[in-house]
Amino acid sequence: MSYLNKAKQANLERQLYAKQWWDNVDKSKIELENERRRRINAIKKSQGKRLDKLLKNPFEKRRCLYPFGIFVKDMYSKKVVSGNVKQSMRILSKIWKDLPVKEKEVYYDLAKS
The missing domain is CATH 1.10.12 (Lyase 2-enoyl-coa Hydratase; Chain  A, domain 2)
Structure with a gap:
């Protein structure tokens, strides 16, 4: 081994x-x-000393609470964008702005649940 x-x-x-x-x-x-x-x-x-961190469970599942964040995760998983984060976010924000309200509702519903 x-x-x-x-x-x-x-x-x-x-x-x-x-x-x-x-x-x-x-x-x-x-x-x-x-x-x-x-x-x-x-x-x-x-x-003026360094503060101790509070204990938190590192295994708790973290949720993305906002629709745009869920949209970004979805686009990255579909490999719509990759590479430079700054350029990718510009592209994704433009796509999000141009997205019809009906399609945005899917992400709003996911954020609520």
């Missing part, structure tokens, strides 16, 4: 362990820890 395969296997095991931990953890304890970190961060901020 090569070094890369061993590293990949070890990372998968770590991710699985972390996912199980987040699935079984008591959410109230996470909130208590975040409250503690907020209090400490208030003190650290006044002292």
